[in-house]
Amino acid sequence: MKNNKDFLFVFIATIILGFLISINFNFKGIQSYSQLNSSQYQNAVEERAALYREIGNLKEDNIEKIDKIRNYVNNDKKDDKILEDMKAQINDYEMFIGLSKIEGPGIILRINDGKTNAMEENTDEINNKLLHDNDMALVLNELRVAGAEAISVNNHRIVPWSGVICNWAFIGFDDGGMEYAPFNIYVIGDSEKLKAALLEDGSHIKQLMFRKLDVDIKEVDKIIMPPTSANSNVKYMSRDESKK
Known part of the structure; x- marks a missing residue:
């Protein structure tokens, strides 16, 4: 009878141990795997x-x-x-850095202020249809993130240190240059990738369209850009020669 009890105990213990092994149970109290949902798996x-x-x-x-x-x-x-x-x-x-004249394929992004009616719209509604300096800064940043190799706003070459300011009806740049609407933004890079990035949900270009600005994107085979007129002399920066 005792042998039967021992056999039964061993049999039950074997079943439990086999079950724990089959579910990959960690005897330290932590599971060694985690389940991923479809989104996490895709990521x-x-x-x-x-x-x-x-x-x-x-x-x-x-x-x-x-x-x-x-x-x-x-x-x-x-x-x-x-x-x-x-x-x-x-x-x-x-x-x-924009010191030489260049050419290449890309896109032409045309942005113009939307049509306004001072008789029917208030000041906020009118301002919402205008392109401001912060809009231009966000558009330029989106282009850089999308893989733009070179950018020019009308005839003004954009360089890594370019900054924009609002100057009444003009967009001003840190070197004193100014451009006015309509803004033809020339971008050299992968035209399909650039266009797709600008038109994806949540992009600032989509917001400008929602605000009823006039926006058009055209893919072109050849863009010629002038060199920058900005001062490229380094005044404060120097190479770190210390050993690492």
């Missing part, structure tokens, strides 16, 4: 894909640098090769 998949792309880009960049170093080592005219690469890099920097 995790996208994050993993982004990490894979980032790793791939880093590998390609690393291979490119290794090849460049190998060319320097094996090249009989090392100094000439280094000087050539430095000049090419300076040209790239000049394009990025």
Whole structure:
């Protein structure tokens, strides 16, 4: 009889232990897994894909640098090769900070004040249909986030340190330049990506449309931008030469 009881006890214990193992039970009191809903799972998949792309880009960049170093080592005219690469890099920097005339595909974003009626609308309603400096600042920021490589408002080249202010019927810039409506914002970059970002829900361009401003986006194959008229001289900033 005692043997039967022992067998029954072992049998029940075995069943319980098997059940705990099957549900992945952690004997420290903490479950070792968590369930994801569909949205969390999709976010995790996208994050993993982004990490894979980032790793791939880093590998390609690393291979490119290794090849460049190998060319320097094996090249009989090392100094000439280094000087050539430095000049090419300076040209790239000049394009990025707006010091040179450039061209490329992209979009033309046209923004004009909405139609107003002083006889039927109050001051707030009229102001709501006008483009202000804070609107322009938000639009420029959205373009940068969307991947714009270069931006020009009418004939005024926008650079990384460009600031905008409201000057009555004009949009003023920190270098003293001014532009007036309609504003043709020329943007060099991936036209499809830029347009999609500007028209997605929650964008400031969508808010401007909701406020009844006149907004139009056109994809173009070639945009030519002038160099900036802003002062690019560095006065206070200097390179940190300290060892890290």
